[in-house]
Structure formats: structure tokens, C-alpha cells
Amino acid sequence: MRTLTLIDAIKEAYQEELRRDDDVFMVGQDIRGGIFPHTKGLVEEFGSDRILDTPIAESGMYGVALGAAQEGMRPIVDFMFGGFSYVTFSECSVTTGQYHFLHGSQRALPITMTAGVGTGQRLANDHAMSIHGTFAHHPGIKVAMPSTPYDAKGMFKAAIRDNNPVMIPWHMGIMMLKGEVPEEDYVVPLGVADIKREGTDVTVLANSLQLQNALKVADKLHGEGISCEVIDPRSFVPFDLETVLRSLEKTNRLVVVDEDWESGSFANTVSAKVMEQGFDLLDAPVTRVTLPDMPVPGGYMEDYIAPNVNKIEAAIRSVLARIAA
Amino acid sequence: MNTALKTTTLSHEQKVKLFTNLVRGNHYDKMMYRRMMQGKLIGFYHPAEGGVAPGVGACSFLNQDDNLNPHHRGHGIIHMISKGVDVRTFLAEHTGKDTGCCKGRSAWHFSYPEHKVYQQSGFIGHNFAPTVGWGWAAKRRGKGQVVMNCSGDGSYGEGRAHESLLMAQNWKLPVIFFCENNSMAIFASAEEMHPLPDISSLAQGFGMPAMVVDGQDVFAVAEAALVAIDRARRGEGPTFVECKTQRFKEHDIGTPDLRGWEERSDEEHQQMRNREPVTLATEKVLADDVLTQLQIEDIHEAALREIEEVEAFADNSEIANPTEEELMAAVFAD
Incomplete structure (x- = not known):
């Protein structure tokens, strides 16, 4: 079977879901240029309206996703580094996690959040911290992280299709890990070890x-x-x-x-x-x-x-x- | 007013609608205040008395598919009734009943997605981030929908406000930054917390047109709002509308009525009450022959009857009483 790196497997999940569903779009900072390779080149196929770069304004950037999700769209938010999600933590964790429950199950928020995390790059705390535990602590958000290229493609696709907010970071230490990844469409369900x-x-x-x-x-x-x-x-x-x-x-x-x-x-x-x-x-x-x-x-x-x-x-x-x- | 912006003239029907909504809004606010004092409201209440005109002017001419973030003062009730939301389920929610718009789970975090009133947040200034998303979605759809983003002078201290102004102007989003400046954020005086007398000065730095209007004059507010709404619908981008308004009562029922750390003076209260918005509007509709005294009395009576029905709906509903298992099942959507 064909092999891909973990980061390219994530990119393939984006590509397939962006093609499948017009309501899916990405928002982040410098994602068009591919600050990390999982978004590199996406703008050429999907355009600047769906691969959306914002100013360095995390609340406003996340607000694009939050507001658009309330409007029925399915945003993917890239925080670049996990620690940067904390700049808009009240929106992406508290407000997002409580939204469906507190507002009487009237509307779900199908937001996928991602970011590079983890040690190995010697970048120090704000660029190296893990965020899965913190997000898992706040009810209403699904939290997952892939360990292999196969899981990466399937889990990112599951996250994008999920009607709930999902935080799915990826570890920078296995970014270039290679593994077998089927070319066809498949999902790895969230919540299954x-x-x-x-x-x-x-x-x-x-x-x-x-x-x-x-x-x-x-x-x-x-x-x-x-x-x-x-x-x-x-x-x-x-x-x-x-x-x-x-x-x-x-x-x-x-x-x-x-x-x-x-x-x-x-x-x-x-x-x-x-x-x-x-x-x-x-x-x-x-x-x-x-x-x-x-x-x-x-x-x-x-x-x-x-x-x-x-x-x-x-x-x-x-x-x-x-x-x- | 910025001279580059157009002006508008209100029709007779528009004036009657504004006056009616102002009377309704004022009675609704007083009902909420009374119920809080009677122990018939859950949580807290931030009274709107004295500052009811901006919400009426901002929302009376919105379409159902326009987005609205209501100001937290009055817990949004004035904005929502003006937009046409049936608030029976709002009051039921605020009394913890199972017929509440959020099934009694939210206390006062109401939401009416079908009216594009998506949330009331417990964080001041948390309207600004999703406003960018609503505006972006509206622009992408291209159907002329607008976003009426109402909040107070205090909310413009949040960095989020500045991010939102930046991105809305950058992308020419159909957003109205509608600032209801009552010069008070809890106790803090706007004069002390902001460097310039007009919050709308912020718009200048982003190249966004701005207007400052008398927020006690519902007709002046509506004229400004209509100009801004029209610009947004035509794809000309965001507008900043600042209403200079008042807050007669304390921040929320039970807190002291301070400015800074001192009791607000009798003189300040007297000056404010000289510009009570319903009185001003009544004088105007009589002077301009828009309504007769008899018609005005009918409008008051109809508003009170409407509110009685809203209260009866809430009072006759059951207290929400789900099991913990039922609640756990509601944390995630299917």
C-alpha cells in the first residue's frame, strides 16, 4: 500500500472533505502559504475564500469559525501551535463547549480545531505544551490525537464530519512519520481505542x-x-x-x-x-x-x-x- | 454625523412602529425589574430603564434572517421584541421552566437560532468574535443579510472589539457596530476608561464610517440605524453607530448605584430623567401629529396585555426537572 507522512495524511483528509462538502472551509494564520505542510497548496485548489487567512487576531479568527458554525457551516480552525489556542480560550473552549448543551440542544457546533503540539522541537513552553488534557477538562468538546498516518487521515475526516466541536491536535514529533494510508475514503471513529x-x-x-x-x-x-x-x-x-x-x-x-x-x-x-x-x-x-x-x-x-x-x-x-x- | 453618509426620513408607519416598540420595550423592562424584586426571575437582572431607545431603533427594521446580538442590558428583551421574537419562551427560560427556549438549562443565556439570535454570553465583549463569522457567512451567501452587533461602551475595552472592527472593515462585512454608550460599565465611568469622549472614534483608525446620535431619541437612532443597515445590505461594508444613552438604575439589581466609587448624585439622576426616552417620544408623536393621545393609551394597554400573556405562559409552565442522565445525554449532539 502507498505510504504517506502523518502530516500529508492530515492534508489528504482536508482535501477530501473540502471536495466532498462546500460548507467545509479552513481558517487560520498563514495557512495559505503552508506554515506547516498540512495546508500547503490547498489555496490553489480551494481558493482564498475557503482557505482563509486572518490577521494575528485569534479571537477574531476563531470567531469566523464560531459564527460560521452557528450559521450551519463546518469550519476547520488551525491554531498553528497548540498554545495559541489559549489566546481565545474563552471562545474556543468555554463558549464552544457549553453552546449545544446550555442553549437547549437547539444547534450543534461542527467545528474542527487543530494545532501542532508537543516536545521535541526544543521550542519551550508556549510552543511545546500539550493541550488535549486542558480541552478534555471542559465538557462539550471531543478531543482526539492521531498516532499514525492511517489514523490521522481517518480521524481528521471523522472530526470534520462530526456535528460537535472536536479538538484534534497533531504531535510535531511524528509529523514526518511514514505509514500506510489507503487512497480511498474511510473514517476512524472518535471514541474507539x-x-x-x-x-x-x-x-x-x-x-x-x-x-x-x-x-x-x-x-x-x-x-x-x-x-x-x-x-x-x-x-x-x-x-x-x-x-x-x-x-x-x-x-x-x-x-x-x-x-x-x-x-x-x-x-x-x-x-x-x-x-x-x-x-x-x-x-x-x-x-x-x-x-x-x-x-x-x-x-x-x-x-x-x-x-x-x-x-x-x-x-x-x-x-x-x-x-x- | 459623518457627512459622507446618506440620511433617511422615517415614514409614518415607521414612526408608529418605533413608538410602539419603545412603549413595549419599556414595559417589558419594568416587568423584568418587578419580577426580579418579586423573586420570580432566576439569577440577576440588569435593568435597561432610561436606555431603551437604542435597541428599539436598531432592531425594529431588521429582517428575520438578519443576525442580532442584543445588548446584555435588559437581557436583550427590548432588542428581541423589536426584531419580532416571541419572548414567551425567553421569560419561561428566565424562570427556569421546561418551556424555556433553552429547556430551562441556561438561566438567561437565551438563544433563538431561527431569528439568528444565537447566543447571550456571560462574557462581556464575546459578541465581537462570532460577529465576524456571521458577517463572513452573510457576505459569502450574498443575500443582503446584515449583522446588528449591539453592545455597550464597556465592551469596547475588550481586545476582541478591536479585532472585530479590523476584520469587518478588512473584508467589508455587512456589520453594524452599534454601541449603546450609557457612559457606565458597572461602576466605571467611560470618561475614565476611554481616552476620547466618543467610542466611535475607534472606527476612524480602521477607515470605517461612524455616526454619533442622541440615544434618547428613538427616531434619531432609527434614522442612523437605517442608514447603516442600508450600507451593509448594499455590500458597502460596516458602519459604527454610537448612541449616547443613559442608565437610570444600578448595574444589576442589588448593586449600589455608583459612578467610580461614589454614589451617583441626585443632580445626575434629575438630568437623566429630564431626557426619559418614552416621554420624549410621546411629546414628539403628539407634536408631529403621528399619534393621538387616545392611540397612545391604546398602545400602552396593548403592551401591558401582551406582557400579561407572556408572564402567564411562564408562570403556568412547569419547572424543568430532567434527570442527570438526560442532561448528560445532551452534552453532545448526535
């Missing part, structure tokens, strides 16, 4: 760049006879807890890798849910690999604090070292 590697000794829940890291660790530990089941949540909201609990019936041990700050993170939510709903399945405490509660430093220091293969391996070994009661 995916077992990326089957195993029996320990379950590792990881996403995006960290999913790729977890797979590397699983390969290495396989040589020692340790069998890791690696699950990609794919969506944080809605979250497919069932798949994780089913896996724990087999492995009884869970490591959650989440490239987000420890406090208030998705990893904590998973840990709490597993404790409440799967306590009897556990032979060891749920162990988390997260960013420490400090602003993400730039430069080489980023490498010391970000989740990586060594930290994931250490966490797996620590939960395996626990003797079942």
Missing part, C-alpha cells in the same frame, strides 16, 4: 509520539520475554475505557504515558477511572509517565524532562516488579 500491539504482561496506554516510543520499548522488552500490550486511546473525549479494562483482565498492570503535566492530566483521569471501575483487576498501582509540573524548558533541557523511551521502560519495569498480593 486501538490495540497497537497485543501482549499479556503489562498494558501501556500511550498516544501520539509517546505511542511510538512505547512501541519501541515493547520491541526491546520482547527480547527479554516481557510482553507489553500497547493501547492507543486515540480519543480522550469520549474515552474508550472498556478496551483498557478488557486488556487489564489479561495483564493486571497499567502504565499510562501522557505527554502533559502531571497535575490535572488525562493520565490522572484514566488512573482514577481504572481505580474505581477496575480495582480488582490490578496487581500493581497504576503508574504514570508525564511531564513534571514545571513549564516545559527550551533548549536541551527539554530532553531531560519529557517522557521518552527510558522513562517508559523504567515505569514498565517498576509495575512488573510488584508482586501480586
Whole structure:
């Protein structure tokens, strides 16, 4: 099968959906010129009316999407870097998340939001922070992030077709990751986790760049006879807890890798849910690999604090070292 | 008024409509105030008394498919009745009833998508961002729809206001930036919070035409609004209309009536009340032979009867009482 990079798989999702539905359009800053390659060249096919550049005015820019969605259109908003979404956070999170519910289910907001996120570029906090946990905290917005080119195309298409607001960032650390991507139309439904590697000794829940890291660790530990089941949540909201609990019936041990700050993170939510709903399945405490509660430093220091293969391996070994009661 | 802008003359029917909506709006505001004091309204109420003319002038000649963001003062009721929204479900919503326009979930965050009144936000100035989107969608459709974006002097402190002015003028969107300047944002005096006496001076920096009108004179407001609406419909872009208006009452019921940190003076109140908009309009329609005293009394009576029906609808409805499961199922759309 044909291979594409993750970023080109996202672009193909845009192209197919823009062709399929006239109500779909993109708004952002310098997306026509392709500040990141997922929008490069789109303006040539779809024109400046549908690949819309705004001034550096995030509220106004997001307002194009919000107002147009209320008018029945299906905007895709590109925040460029995830941290930039916070400039208009009250609109894109609070107002957007509450809209359908608070206003009596009269009108849904089919807005797709995206941005590049994550460590690896040594750009420091505002250009490196993860945003999925923060958006997941605010009810009314679906939140997802792809880990492979295949998922990227299918999940972005699912997000664009969803009648709800969806925040679907992509990790800059796997932007050029190559993988098989079908040329035909398909969607990967939001809210369905995916077992990326089957195993029996320990379950590792990881996403995006960290999913790729977890797979590397699983390969290495396989040589020692340790069998890791690696699950990609794919969506944080809605979250497919069932798949994780089913896996724990087999492995009884869970490591959650989440490239987000420890406090208030998705990893904590998973840990709490597993404790409440799967306590009897556990032979060891749920162990988390997260960013420490400090602003993400730039430069080489980023490498010391970000989740990586060594930290994931250490966490797996620590939960395996626990003797079942 | 900016000399480059055209002027308009109101017809007899337009004057009668404006006077009628002004009387209705004023009675609606007083009803809301009374109900809040009676404990028959949920949340809070930001009284509009003294500042009811701008909303009537802005909205009486909008079409159903024009977008409207109502001013938060009066909780938008004056703007909405002027646009033709049936507000029975608004009052039901504001009393927590299951017949409310938002199923009793919103307190006062009403929305009427079929009238393109999409939201009332709890954030002042959060009209400005979606206004760009409404304007952009209207322009893209090319059917001559306009966006009436009403908010107060205080809202123009938000950076969003400036972004919205920038983008609306850049793209020549059919938007009316309709500023109801009552010179008060909670307690803060506009004189102290803005560098120039006219908020509409902002428009100059974007090359946007602007008008300043007497916001106590509903007819003057409507003339300005019609000029701006006409420009927008013809694709000539946005206009800034600033109405100099008043706020007779405190910010919201129960807060002290301060300017800055001091009680507003009796002199200020007396001066304001000399320019009460319904009194001014009544004098004018009588002097210009638009309406007789008898017709005026009929208009008041009809307004009071209408409001009685609106209150009865709310009062006779049940308190919304969904289960938590039902509410959870409503967080996302299908």
C-alpha cells in the first residue's frame, strides 16, 4: 500500500472533505502559504475564500469559525501551535463547549480545531505544551490525537464530519512519520481505542509520539520475554475505557504515558477511572509517565524532562516488579 | 454625523412602529425589574430603564434572517421584541421552566437560532468574535443579510472589539457596530476608561464610517440605524453607530448605584430623567401629529396585555426537572 507522512495524511483528509462538502472551509494564520505542510497548496485548489487567512487576531479568527458554525457551516480552525489556542480560550473552549448543551440542544457546533503540539522541537513552553488534557477538562468538546498516518487521515475526516466541536491536535514529533494510508475514503471513529500491539504482561496506554516510543520499548522488552500490550486511546473525549479494562483482565498492570503535566492530566483521569471501575483487576498501582509540573524548558533541557523511551521502560519495569498480593 | 453618509426620513408607519416598540420595550423592562424584586426571575437582572431607545431603533427594521446580538442590558428583551421574537419562551427560560427556549438549562443565556439570535454570553465583549463569522457567512451567501452587533461602551475595552472592527472593515462585512454608550460599565465611568469622549472614534483608525446620535431619541437612532443597515445590505461594508444613552438604575439589581466609587448624585439622576426616552417620544408623536393621545393609551394597554400573556405562559409552565442522565445525554449532539 502507498505510504504517506502523518502530516500529508492530515492534508489528504482536508482535501477530501473540502471536495466532498462546500460548507467545509479552513481558517487560520498563514495557512495559505503552508506554515506547516498540512495546508500547503490547498489555496490553489480551494481558493482564498475557503482557505482563509486572518490577521494575528485569534479571537477574531476563531470567531469566523464560531459564527460560521452557528450559521450551519463546518469550519476547520488551525491554531498553528497548540498554545495559541489559549489566546481565545474563552471562545474556543468555554463558549464552544457549553453552546449545544446550555442553549437547549437547539444547534450543534461542527467545528474542527487543530494545532501542532508537543516536545521535541526544543521550542519551550508556549510552543511545546500539550493541550488535549486542558480541552478534555471542559465538557462539550471531543478531543482526539492521531498516532499514525492511517489514523490521522481517518480521524481528521471523522472530526470534520462530526456535528460537535472536536479538538484534534497533531504531535510535531511524528509529523514526518511514514505509514500506510489507503487512497480511498474511510473514517476512524472518535471514541474507539486501538490495540497497537497485543501482549499479556503489562498494558501501556500511550498516544501520539509517546505511542511510538512505547512501541519501541515493547520491541526491546520482547527480547527479554516481557510482553507489553500497547493501547492507543486515540480519543480522550469520549474515552474508550472498556478496551483498557478488557486488556487489564489479561495483564493486571497499567502504565499510562501522557505527554502533559502531571497535575490535572488525562493520565490522572484514566488512573482514577481504572481505580474505581477496575480495582480488582490490578496487581500493581497504576503508574504514570508525564511531564513534571514545571513549564516545559527550551533548549536541551527539554530532553531531560519529557517522557521518552527510558522513562517508559523504567515505569514498565517498576509495575512488573510488584508482586501480586 | 459623518457627512459622507446618506440620511433617511422615517415614514409614518415607521414612526408608529418605533413608538410602539419603545412603549413595549419599556414595559417589558419594568416587568423584568418587578419580577426580579418579586423573586420570580432566576439569577440577576440588569435593568435597561432610561436606555431603551437604542435597541428599539436598531432592531425594529431588521429582517428575520438578519443576525442580532442584543445588548446584555435588559437581557436583550427590548432588542428581541423589536426584531419580532416571541419572548414567551425567553421569560419561561428566565424562570427556569421546561418551556424555556433553552429547556430551562441556561438561566438567561437565551438563544433563538431561527431569528439568528444565537447566543447571550456571560462574557462581556464575546459578541465581537462570532460577529465576524456571521458577517463572513452573510457576505459569502450574498443575500443582503446584515449583522446588528449591539453592545455597550464597556465592551469596547475588550481586545476582541478591536479585532472585530479590523476584520469587518478588512473584508467589508455587512456589520453594524452599534454601541449603546450609557457612559457606565458597572461602576466605571467611560470618561475614565476611554481616552476620547466618543467610542466611535475607534472606527476612524480602521477607515470605517461612524455616526454619533442622541440615544434618547428613538427616531434619531432609527434614522442612523437605517442608514447603516442600508450600507451593509448594499455590500458597502460596516458602519459604527454610537448612541449616547443613559442608565437610570444600578448595574444589576442589588448593586449600589455608583459612578467610580461614589454614589451617583441626585443632580445626575434629575438630568437623566429630564431626557426619559418614552416621554420624549410621546411629546414628539403628539407634536408631529403621528399619534393621538387616545392611540397612545391604546398602545400602552396593548403592551401591558401582551406582557400579561407572556408572564402567564411562564408562570403556568412547569419547572424543568430532567434527570442527570438526560442532561448528560445532551452534552453532545448526535
